[in-house]
Amino acid sequence: MIGARVFCITTALQRSSIFFFPKISTRPVYRLSPATRPVVAMSTTTSINQDELDSIFKQKRVVRSTLRKSLKAMDPSLRIQQDDAIQNTLLEAPWFKSCRRLCAYISCKSLNEVDTSKILSQILQHPDPNTVAQKKLYVPRVEDKNSNMCMLHISHMDDLIANSMNILEPAPVDAQGNKREDVMQADEPIDLFILPGLAFDRCGRRLGRGGG
Known part of the structure; x- marks a missing residue:
């Protein structure tokens, strides 16, 4: 899977970012105030102690809280417009059209x-x-209560079922009762990953939702 292109989608700082390709900008970048912007002091040693880690995690929680509030207050019509623009841009991209496994x-x-x-x-x-x-x-x-995940092959939208959180995901077996192919057992490498994120900065660094 090394060398696969990564298209990361976010709904906050910049609603879409492409690594290795020109950025798609569908709205101004949301900037945090200095008081809430995460600033991590570099350690003079090669290791980070527990106090520094706790400080980093605390700053990330503050940023996540700020961004979630911003998303919740976002105009629904603007969200739909941006979602459509992002998807159309991806679908028309030559690297998306040429990829065969994603x-x-x-x-x-x-x-x-x-x-x-x-x-x-x-x-x-x-x-x-x-x-x-x-x-x-x-x-x-x-896969389990610790939110460990696998990536399974699907052929139809009907292959998806709602889990306990009402999020669609593939059933572990197909309609014929056969176990679905896991991407880790795929014979060919993946060409493209489309990933979610709470936010990305201009350097492409990702802030997730804290699920690990």
Whole structure:
């Protein structure tokens, strides 16, 4: 999987960021005030002690709280407009059209993630007419209470079921009762990863939701 392109989608600082490609800017970058912006002091030693780690985690919690409030207050019509623009940009990108194997997240409305339903539908329902081979899609499934995940292959939107959190994910077996292919057992490397995030900065550094 080394060398795969990564397209990261966020709903906060900048609603989409592409690594290794020109950035897509659909709204001004949201800047935190100096009081809440995470500033991590560099240690003079090669190791970070527990106090420094605690300080980093505390700053990240403050940033997450600020961003969640910003997302909650976002105008719904603007969110829909931006989601559509981001998905259209990705679908028209030459590197997306040329990829044959990819991993993508299934957006969750309650988490205010950028919608990926149009992307998934395009992959699964409309194979590329210029090639015989259809894109092979892997999506996440939570395996246990510790939120460990695997990425399983799906062929149709009907392969998805709602979990206990009402988030769509693939059933562990297909309609014929066969175990779904895990991306870690795939014969070919992945070309593209589409990942969610709470925020990204201009250098592409990602802030997740704190789930580990």
